[in-house]
Amino acid sequence: MTEVVQATIQFPYKRSLGPVVGAFMTALTDRRIIGIRSGDRVISPPLEWDPDTAEELDHDFVDVGPAGTVESWSWVATPTEQHPLDVPFAFALVKLDGADTAFLHAVDAGSIDAMSTGMRVAPRWRAARIGHITDIEAFVPGEEPVVPDDDGGAVDEPVTMMDYNASITYTLPVTPNAKRAEEANDEGRFLGLKCPECGRTYTGGKGYCPVDAIELTSEYEVDLPQVGTVTSYTIITPVQYPGQTETEPFSRVHVWLDDTDVILGYQPLVDVPNADVRVGMRVAAVWASEAEKADLASTAEGSLLGWIPTGEPDVDDPTLVDRIQ
């Protein structure tokens, strides 16, 4: 059974809307659906350019709908978490009255038996509208829009931005090599892999030699030294983006392990003031004690806490900075 790792990635996008999509979203807050004239046609939802000629369209907006006719539909018996309704519903292409194109949205019809091509539908408005396609909760069968009793009314200022949030959980395989490298880290060792063709040595998690493009299996494993030289560094001033736990400027260094081609990138130093960080420093790995391991988050570094100066004289080699990979 392959070991897997799960990671949930959030996709929090903020998007500017521009003059056309922005006008459409603003109109939604006023319980209006607008289209845009393109030649003899009315396109809704509106586009910025003529689909046939790619000419920018004049901002000649017209109200369409709010009712319309279902041109095609699909019944969604089991909605996903991203769908607008959490009960069975239909996706439908609705040709709104006065429009020449079809509008894609949900129809909350209760049952697949209530759906048919050609049926008439009208929007059910959300009470608190912000200028978003889901200000229409769904379309419902009939001619009359549904307005909630606690309707919040239109926004005061034009809508210029929208949020889009998605969250996806990914499940990825942990390769045998990555697993073995992780186990070695837990034991306070760096596992390496030596390519039998080119003789280069890589960190153990890699599955193949990227130069020769051959698979590196466990028979090519070697233990790597735990002492090395700093080849480059950076001092990072943290910006408080989501997930950033550092609050003060901190260093990250590249460490070239002795007698190998292995450069470990973006490593933390332990107890070294930023002003003392320099190329050529001799450093040794510091591993978490059993007691400290319990407090460590599960990270790619495993139980490696970082690097501490060995006290040896610096390596004086101006070409060190060329070694960053």
Added chain:
Amino acid sequence: MPSADDIALIGWSISPMVRNTDKTEAQMLLEVITGAVEDAGITRREVDFTCAGSCDYVAGQAFSFVQNIDAIGAWPPKRDSHVEMDGAWAMYEAWLRLQLGDIDVAVAMGSGRSSTADPALIYPMEMDPYYLAPLGTDAASFSALQARALLDAGKVTERQMAEIAARCRRDAQGNPHAQVTGDFDVDALLAEDYVRSPLRRHDLPPITDGAVAVVIARADKARELCENPVWISGFAHYSELHYPGMRDLTSSPSTTLAAKAAGLEEAPVEVAEIQSAFTHEEPLLVEALGLGDDVAVNPSGGPLAANPIMATGLTRVAEAAAQIRDHGKHRTLAHSTSGPCLQQNLVCILEGGDK
């Protein structure tokens, strides 16, 4: 005789197609690139240009294609490119690149691990972010809207759709790369529930992990390396509007344009490998391509037998090429598509012999 500017396929390799691979995307590519260059009788060192098709949202990782470069063996440094599209478009770029005439051999590839996450949650991320993505519009829902339009227009019936599913999966029994194969009873299929009405499970492609790589070369090099190169006689793609409500979903004009630009009319084809991942797309594409009853459609089983997202289209090219090199056909067609409801379509015409 081909001119010096003609370009041919000289090798290819298709990975096993499985529901859930234990390999990383780079590992899958490592195998098919090795397979393709060995099939072409060369090594990676003789490859001048590489182009990959893959998708970060599918991989669950930003710049995931950078790691995939490890599979190329990019040392000494290689000219490399990437498209966030099916590998068929990567091959299109490689084909264009070779036409500059300064280099001779290119590898194009496509790869996808659809098992990483729920495809129904990934797909909306690639849609119009204002009007479509916030509704969670997944591929099966879009396809169902197109299927309904075709049913209402009388262009297909649910029985015909079930027959297509049964035929593809029966044909796939002879394909070592297929994932879903077998003999299915059409009446039994029609008795099943809808997944997205009017689509039943058999109308949908499987969720597949897989990869494919092809080697293409300019004429002189192709003839030097290969006794039976498969010539690319035409290659074109066209796109339509993104928003499905602004298109006639009962036709596919971009497919027709691509076929014309690729020279399909010039001579008949014997086999068409088309990216009809949903059953109803087959009659629509066959009509748009103008294929007659004498053309074998998806003898490999097509995407209904294995649908490795980002590699499905390039697999069609490899299968269409195999029809010429390994099965004695003379002229075949490969098709790929991208976007909701067949928004963008690509046609590649292949020929054997000396043209």
